[in-house]
Amino acid sequence: MTPDRATVLKPAGRVLAILLIGAFFLFPLYWLVTMSFKPQDEWSPVGGKIFWTPGRWTLDNFTQALGISTPNTQFFSAAPVNAKSPIIHSLVTATGGTLVALVIGVLAAYGIARFRAGGKMLPFQILQLRMFPPIVVIIPLLIMFAWLGRHTGGTFGVDTYWALILVYGAVTFPFVVWLMRSFFQEVPREIAEAAIVDGCTQWGAFFKAILPQVRGGLAATALFVFILNWSDFLIALVLTDHKVVTAPVFLNSLQSAGAGQEYGPQAALGLVLIVPPAVFGLLIQRYLVRGLTFGAIKR
C-alpha cells in the first residue's frame, strides 16, 4: 500500500467504523425522542409502514404525561392519573437518599482516608456490599418496614418517603465512601496538620480546611449519587405500593397495565426521566468512570 493511499483510507475507515457504531448507540435514543413527539396514529406502524420520523409533530404526549391536559384516552387509568406526583416522589426520595448517603459517607470516607479507620477490613466490607443483588436483602427490608409501619402508625413503614430515603442512602453510601476517599487522599495531610497547629480541633480542621479543598469532588459525588438514586427501579418497586410511587415504577405500571401500548406518553415520560441524569452526567463527565468503577479507575 502506498503511503498516500494509507493516509487517505485509514482515517476514512476509522470514521466509517465510528459512524456505524455511533448509529447503533444513537438509534434507540433517537427512537425515544421522536416517539415522544409523534401523534397517536404514528406510534405503531400503519399497514406495515413504519414512521421513521414524526409526520406531524405534537406536544400532546408531554402535556398528557405531565397532567397539563386531560388524557383523551383511558390512558393513565393506573392509580396516579399522570406522572406529576411520581416525578415529585422521585425527586424527594432521590434527593433525600443522596443527603443521607453524603452525610454518612463523607464522614466515613474521611475516617478511612485520613485515619485508616476500621483498618483494612472496613473498605473491603463496603466494597463487598456492592456485589450482592439488592433483591437478596429486599424481602427482609420489606418485613422490617412493614413491621415498623404497623408500630408507628404508618409513619416509617412501607410506602413512605422515609423507607425509600433510608434504603437509598444505604445503597449509595458505598459510592460516596469510594469517591470521597479518593478525593480526600488527593488532599495533602499537611493541610489538616497546619490547621490543627493553628488551633483548630480535628473537627474544625475537617470542616474549615479539608472540606473546602474537596468542594468540587463533593459536588460531583452528590450529582453521581443522585443519578443512581433517580435511576432506581427495583427498590421502589418492592418498598412502595400506591402512595409513594416513583417515576420508573409508574412507567412500569403503564407498561403492564394492559391499557394498550400507549407509546407516546410513555416515551414522553421516559424522556423527562432521562434528562436530569443526562445533564448531571455530562457535568461530572470526568468523575463518572471513577464512580462507576468504585474509585478503581481515576482519569
Added chain:
Amino acid sequence: MAVPAIETEPRPRRPLKWPAGFGGRSEKTIAQLLVTPGQLLMLLIVAFPAGVAVYLAFTGYQPTSGYEWFDAYKDWTWFSNYWEALRSWGAFWTGGGFWMAMFRTAVVTVLGVSVELALGFALALLFVKSFRGRSLLTVVFLLPMMVVPAVTGFIFYMLFQTQGPVNGALTVLFHDWLHLTGHIQVPWLSDPNIALFSVILADIWQWTPLMFLILLSGLVALPEDQMNAARILGARPWHQFRYLILPMLWPIILIAVIIRSIEIFKIFDSAWLLTSGGPGDATTTISVYLYRETIANATRWGYGSAVAILVLVIVSLIAIPAIRPIEAAQEETIEELVGGEGAEVVVDVERAVEAEARV
C-alpha cells in the same frame, strides 16, 4: 514556720466545648466516631436483613400466614427450602427453578461482558488518536450509560416489537436493498429462544460505553516512549497490540471485566420492563426469579430467603477473590496501573520486534 507555697505548674486547660476525646486529642476516637454512622447504617440495612433471612429460610413463612415474621418458627421446615432449590436440576430442561435461573444469569454475564469488552475495546482503539470531533463523539457514547435502566427496558420494548423499527430496518437492508430475504419478522421478545438475547442486547447497548471509557482512559495513559519505540523499530500494529498494549492494559481490562460482571449479574430493571421474565421463564435471571417467587407470582418468603442466601454464598465464593484487584487499584493512579511493570514491558518491545523479524 511558714511552709513555702509550692510552685505548681498551671494545669493544662481542657477545651470546654468538647470532651477530650471529642475535641481532637485522640485520633483513634475520632476515626471511630467518623465511621460509626456508616457502620450503624450497614448494620441496619445489611446485617439485620441478613439475620432475618437466615431465620425465615428455615420456615415456610408467607405474608399470608397470619402471624408476625418473628413467629415464623410455627412453620419450621428445617432445610426443605434449600433442598427444594438445590434439587431443581430436575426442572432444568423445562426452564424453571433455581439452577436454570442461575444458568441464565451466567449466560447473560458471559455473553454480555464479552461482547461489551470486544466492542468497547474496538471503540477505544478507534478513539486513541485524536481527530476532529472526538470529544463531542465521546459524549455521544456517554449517553446510553445515563439512561435510567427502566427506560432502557421500555425503549427496547418499543424497538423489538415484531412490527417494530428493528425488524423494519433489517427489512429495509436485506429486503429492499439487497433483495436477499422477504420481510423480516424476528419475534425478538415472544420467542423463548431469542428473548434472552434481546435482554443481553439491551444491556450491551447501555454498558458498552462504560467499557469503552475505562479502556480509553487506560489506552491514553500508556507510556508513550515504549509505544513510539516499538513503532520506530517497525513492529506491526497487530504485534504492537499483542505484545505491548494488551500486557500493559491487562490490569485495567481485568478491573473492567470484574466490575461489569458484578453489575450484570444483578440485572433486573431493563429485563423486567422488556419481558417481565417471560415468555414463560425464558428471561428469568436470578434477580427476576427471586422477585417472581416472593412478590410478583407468589409470596413464598421462606423459600425466597433460602434462595437469597444461596445466591449470597455463591456470589461470595466467586466474587471475594475477584474484588482484590479493584481494592488494590483504588490506591493507584491509572498511570501506575498500566506502567507498573516497566521492566517487563521493555522486554515486550523486544519481543514485538523479534516477532516482526520472523515474519
